Amino acid sequence: METPNFSIEFFPPKTPEGAEKLRVTRRKLAELNPKYFSVTFGAGGSTQQGTLDTVLDIMADGHLAAPHLSCIGATRESIRAILQQFQDKGIRRLVALRGDLPSGYGGAGELRYANELVEFIRAETGDWFHIEVAAYPEVHPQARSPQDDLLAFERKIKAGANAAITQYFYNADAYFQFVDNAQRLGIAVPIVAGIMPITNYTQLMRFSDMCGAEIPRWVRLKLASFGDDSASIKAFGLDVVTSLCERLLAGGAPGLHFYSMNQAVATTAIWQRLV
Template identity: 85%
Template sequence: MATLDFSIEFYPPKTPDGADKLRVARAKLALLQPKYFSVTFGAGGSTQQGTLDTVVEILGEGHDAAPHLSCVGASRESIRTILKQFQSHGIRRLVALRGDLPSGYGGAGELRYASELIEFIRAETGDWFHIEVAAYPEVHPQARSPQDDLQNFARKVQAGANSAITQYFYNADAYFAFMDQTRKLGIDIPVVAGIMPITNYTQLMRFSDMCGAEIPRWVRLKLASFGDDSASIKAFGLDVVSQLCERLLAGGAPGLHFYSMNQAVATTALWERLTAA
């Protein structure tokens, strides 16, 4: 494989030690020359400043970076302020999401859906930003139906999204079926496959339960059979996920977006496996 169009996601560190560790991981991952790094935005914007600080630091290192921006619990004025901050730092790409309410938080805010956030961003900033949105090949866990979820995605595209990143998944057929459905609706924006490396069985089960990502039964049973054998879990996970990536790329996926969990080893191993193929 001559070239691999990919991006890498971080979450903003919460402590100085976490920030130092992320800098070390980021330096290693930057050697892979991703298209850009993205930085997540906590529930209700709880990591707003950390997101911006991390993105600005990445830009200062000479790499493109995209902050996530969620609208749930936010006012139009607060979003307007954040967009102006992004523009003042020369940020040209962002990931626009509805987001999750933090626990104990009451109101949904003035913008209820990602499509409304995108419309607002376009009204405020025109074509300044390349806007990425989320896609759910296995259906958003809160969607009323697969059809309703697909229509929600279509609304985000109609509102002005440039491209999309999927929730992670381990079933390539779900991605291809989703792409077929979007094409039937006339949607033609690039939909990049979100990829979660497998390094820790317990952590993976917890994340997947929260976000609705299905772990195939045979993969789940195999991972469980390794118990505390971390090396075997990582080796098996590398095989499973690299084969998934190869199938996605061979089937026409325009790129891959790696959920790094602020670690360099697993994403680097996947990248090396894929580029050696």
């Protein structure tokens, strides 16, 4: 089996202080030698410059970095300009997403789905970019059915995606079932497991409600039982997520993509237990 690829995700900071804090965090995480860092993109392109600045900062330190690019609320011309900017800066990898429409926003834009964005990137730039897309082992919250969701994923791969990163999850069986179903459709690209460390119960519940990630009942009840005991929450979360990662890697997951939340401690602790 090939060595799994580990990668780490950040969101662009909003202030100079946040940028400096992220720099410190990133340099700690860089010691783990991840394959690359990715940087998210706000709804409707709201953090476009921050995303690029963060990616360039990472690259200046000698690491691979992949900006996220979303198409919701964007025009072909605006996406073309961003792609040109990425190429001019020597960026070779990106994460292509539909994205979320910001509240109060009028229309969806000229490209409505991630497969249309991938097709557009390929038409404009050929094979310049290594393109990652999203996958949803527990089904996208807006999908009509699991089968519809799987077919939407297939369209993204057929449009030219090289690999996929999943939404985070805590049920390994959901991941393995999704991979099996994708392979039955002839999808052969790597499907990397998205990993969310557990450090804050309230925050985790809020995120999971928004994105449709299922928290197993026993995990939820255990976390709730700790109340404000953050040390116990973090210790339990570390055990749960490390065990999940071990099972995923043993079952053949080609890599793990850590949603770091711009923090170093939890991702580092999990990583060190795995290597």
